[in-house]
Amino acid sequence: MYAKAVRGFTLIELLVVIAIMGFLFSIALAALSTAQRDARDKRRVDDLKQLQNALNLYDNDHNMLPRESDGANGNVTTNSVLRAMLKPYISAMPTDPAGAGNSTFYYYYDGNHNCGGKYYAVIFARQMDKPENANYDAFFNTTCTATLDGEGRGGGTESYNIIVGLSADY
Numbered sequence: 001m002y003a004k005a006v007r008g009f010t011l012i013e014l015l016v017v018i019a020i021m022g023f024l025f026s027i028a029l030a031a032l033s034t035a036q037r038d039a040r041d042k043r044r045v046d047d048l049k050q051l052q053n054a055l056n057l058y059d060n061d062h063n064m065l066p067r068e069s070d071g072a073n074g075n076v077t078t079n080s081v082l083r084a085m086l087k088p089y090i091s092a093m094p095t096d097p098a099g100a101g102n103s104t105f106y107y108y109y110d111g112n113h114n115c116g117g118k119y120y121a122v123i124f125a126r127q128m129d130k131p132e133n134a135n136y137d138a139f140f141n142t143t144c145t146a147t148l149d150g151e152g153r154g155g156g157t158e159s160y161n162i163i164v165g166l167s168a169d170y
Contacts, residue, residue: 040097044105044125047094048162051076051107051123054089055164064168065121068111076107076123096125112167119167 009017059065066072071081076093083093096105110122 043097047107048123048125050090051086051094051109052162052164054086055109055121055123057089058086059165065165066109066111067168072109073111074108076109079109082109113163115163121164121167123162123164 055065066082066085070085072079072085073082076082076086077095086093094107096107098105105125107125108123110124113120113122115122
């Protein structure tokens with residue numbers, strides 16, 4: 001009597017299956033990475049809109065936006081003067097959705113930005129890990145719009161910006 005041969009997978013068949021699975025996994029990982037990046041960008045835009053609302057409420061109560069000359073300028077997360085001014089209007093200052101220690105975006109308030117000969121209060125989320133993004137003046141001097149521009153991640157101008165209103169310091 002002969003023993004029945006047990007049929008299994010060959011080494012080549014197993015390698016082909018593993019290669020196909022690896023390829024599909026890499027496609028799924030790339031799609032997930034893009035979705036996460038887009039979600040973080042949408043959160044940054046929402047954070048700026050919340051800041052804008054808080055600043056508008058402050059303006060309604062004080063008939064002016066927070067002034068640079070009072071120290072309400074710079075990183076909104078670390079500026080204690082600005083945090084104190086906006087505390088009644090926003091529950092917590094936004095922090096970058098990339099997480100503490102991983103953040104390359106910073107939320108800033110500029111209470112006295114010259115744009116086209118007028119001075120504005122501006123809030124923005126700016127990707128500060130690239131040297132070309134650290135100087136936002138050149139960008140704002142050519143943008144001068146009152147809406148969220150949200151040009152996103154491309155071209156060395158990776159930021160989201162809102163001109164809130166005329167500066168109280170002019």
